[in-house]
Amino acid sequence: MPNQVCPFSRVVYYFSYSNKALLKQIEEYVSTANAKALKLDHFEKDVLDAALSTYKLSIEQKKSRTLDVITGFHVIDGNLHWLVLEGIKNGAMVGLHQHAQRNQPKDNKVLVHLFDSSMTFSKRLYAGLDVDLCRVRLHQPITEILKQPLLYVRDMVPKKCLDCITKMHQITSLKKLRDVVHSNSFPTSEMVISMSREFGVPLTYDDFEEQHKENVETAKLADPQMEPAEVEI
Template sequence: MLISRLPQEKIKLQICNSKDKLSSLARYERLKAFRAPQDQPEDPADTCGETLLIERIPVGSSGVFEVMCSISLDRPLMSDQLKEELNPLVITIVSATSLPSSPVPFQTLQENCLPAYCQYKFHNLSVHRTNYHKHDTNIYFRDVNVIMAGLMRPEELQEFLSGPPLEIEVHDRDRNLQEKEKTPKKLAAGVDDDILYDVTHLRHKTKVFNYHGIARLNLSELLLGKKSLKMRLPIKCCPPPPLPGGRRRSWNNEMTDIAASREPIPQGHYFVASSQLKVKVEITCPLRMKNISSETEFLDGPFGRIIYLFDYNNVAAMAKLRSEILRINASAFHLRSNSPENIERALSNYIMNFEQDENKDLDFVTGFHILDKRTNIFVLEGLKHKAVKTLWEAVPMKLSGSKREQVVVLYNSNLGFFKRIYDSLLVGLSPIYLSEPLEAIVKQPLVYVRGKVPQSCLQALWRYPLKGKYNDLQVLLRLLK
């Protein structure tokens, strides 16, 4: 369909540097372009009118540095029926204001960095990147990205919009390494060529990290029927990069120079400068999703998730829960055996294929089981009205009796999801043994030293529910995200 291909289409312009090749119409349009005001307003919609598209294209050849292109239509591009079918969702990055000139001034950024740009990834689409712009306090991107929301699966779109905010990266300090990427000279007389080969590969394979700003765009209000969102989002610092796991190998000063040339420009002081990103979101037809209201976050997907927490010595609860998991999975994958040990061994060696991963009718349980010296933690997922409901009924919550007998269950039958997130784990759910209790681990200062624990593991530890918070629904929602 032509309309769905429009965001990817490119129009090639032929630039003539001779007066003889210009038509009378081209000469007239050229005069109009020179007489047009050079400064455009912050919001392109203010002057575009029926036009909604003016683009400045950097050229940089034959003395031409920029071309202003205006595209207009004499009739609507889509009929009302087509608008409802495709339901275009337009995300406009209007501007970034109050960008920091500290700790690195703009002049230094212009000399050592690529021009500024923004980028983000919407759902499963490719990464969208704006045009490059000169470093300045205020940058007017005027970037328009059209997404055909009507072509997406409604349940996936619903889950994406109700999930974490869309992260828009503001790149204003990406190092320009093009001129620095030169073939390394001979390290020293008699040095083996293999070492020179290693130096070259180190340069090309080392992942370059650049500090950047992040603005988080919450799109969940679209699920409430809103058609337009206009927001000024605070720009925050991105998380620091992970520290290298081992000591750097260094043969001589050449290696040190390579490492130094790839050191990132220091993080910008976005908070001190009160940096903001102005974003506008518009959708043609309001979204009308099921089970979404201003008072609830619940989704109506086919998959459910359930969390069990009980004492290390509660052998009865663990045996019953593991027995139910093995029984459900053995039945799903048609495994027959008289011994639970044989079933567990078979499931531990079972590898799911792509069709099973995507199948929304296959009734099996995935997740993980963490076991320390105090607590059993089961985080499980499966079909909401089958496997998860069976587990809830077979091993219910129990808050009476001694602490050793109690079973805490974090579960809400109204909370559904549209895809599995633990599909790559073993369906045998072999327990993960920890040398120390989790409550002791999260209290150790070394855990919070950057580089000691991977960032994803640290995020998981922060979500670990401590005593007295097991029944908090917010804890459940954090654990399930």
């Protein structure tokens, strides 16, 4: 019987910026799971992506302990990808864990996967970020941002922003999900939004370059005479 008191679980992934393949696998799984939970899976992919990007959870949905959506955020800093995700422990999160393990590349591009099936939570931390993963592209690596002296001058940077950057950096030094919880290293939704406002920049072509390359290669296989410049991305 599902745990109705603490039905949610969380997972943290952080891995090399160059590992676009794993990023694509995780994001596609999340989109598929959320579309199914919200009964949007009958739409074509382009329509579905637009629907998820604009979908706003109602107050009841945010508080629901049975709505099987995955919420969370994705931070890109040029060195690493961070994905902090949450959902119903015995629902889509089970598949997410299995999916990521099954598709994990056999190289050193995957750094850390923090998950503990014995740890559960009474409520979502990121319901306010809705169902299309909140993506934050930082203008430079977190390690470099933390070296800036002005970051620590009072009132120069909002406290929630500084807290978020600090917590994200702390996560990279932890080995277990239990350590993340005990050290209070999960940033809140408000912290993530504040960090995005202060240090966020638009996503770049390079952030998803490998996915585009795959599209080009697929097109070239279909038509060997086709040059990359002829492929619309």
